[in-house]
Amino acid sequence: MQAIERFADFLSRNRLKMTRERRVILDQVLGTRGHFDVDQLLAGFRRAGHPVSRATLYRNLPRLIEAGIIHKLEMAHGQARYELMVGRHHHDHLICTDCGLILEFESHDVERIQDEVCRRRGFVMTGHTHQIRGHCAACAGRRRRRRG
Ligand SMILES: [Zn+2]
Ligand SMILES: [Zn+2]
Ligand SMILES: [Zn+2]
Structure with a gap:
């Protein structure tokens, strides 16, 4: 299943909508390689001219994890990195x-x-x-x- 379909499916099962912000977050995540952090994503939104607030991003990251689209890595000092799981071994x-x-x-x-x-x-x-x-x-x- 494509990442977009997978996320849309997850959202509808949880009675949530694919809002513009969720779509912007998903697109940014799908276009980011390696092990990235929240600041990298926020910088990406600004570059793309689609600012998303930190609070909105933090609310939606757990949904992307639950949907199996990204994976969370626990770093030192409570920091986290994320990486794309779709299409990866x-x-x-x-x-x-x-x-x-x-x-x-x-x-x-x-x-x-x-x-x-x-x-x-x-x-x-x-x-x-x-x-x-x-x-x-x-x-x-x-x-x-x-x-x-
Ligand atoms: Zn080292
Ligand atoms: Zn990895
Ligand atoms: Zn393993």
Whole structure:
């Protein structure tokens, strides 16, 4: 299903309308690559000449997540990044809490073990988020040198 249809479908199931602002937010998200934050989206709205308030954006991000269009990454200090899920393969993340670097990974072993854990408990998985937080190679090296 296309992202637009998927979001329209989600909204109608929740008795919500595809307002102009929701459409602007969806278009901006669909046109943004990588792991973006709220400020990047707000700057994009301004560039496109369709300003959307921060409050409206924050109200609608959870709906895009629930509709399966974007995915939320929990960064250090309560910050968040988002990324587009539509048309992408499932992957998980390594997140550097020093510099904010995000590395993607796919591991068949990790996925298989998660499936196995669910199966053994009769748990029907509808999705998962696997994030490993820590220090990237460069930041870990800097920390080691600082310690001497
Ligand atoms: Zn995974
Ligand atoms: Zn780092
Ligand atoms: Zn990613």
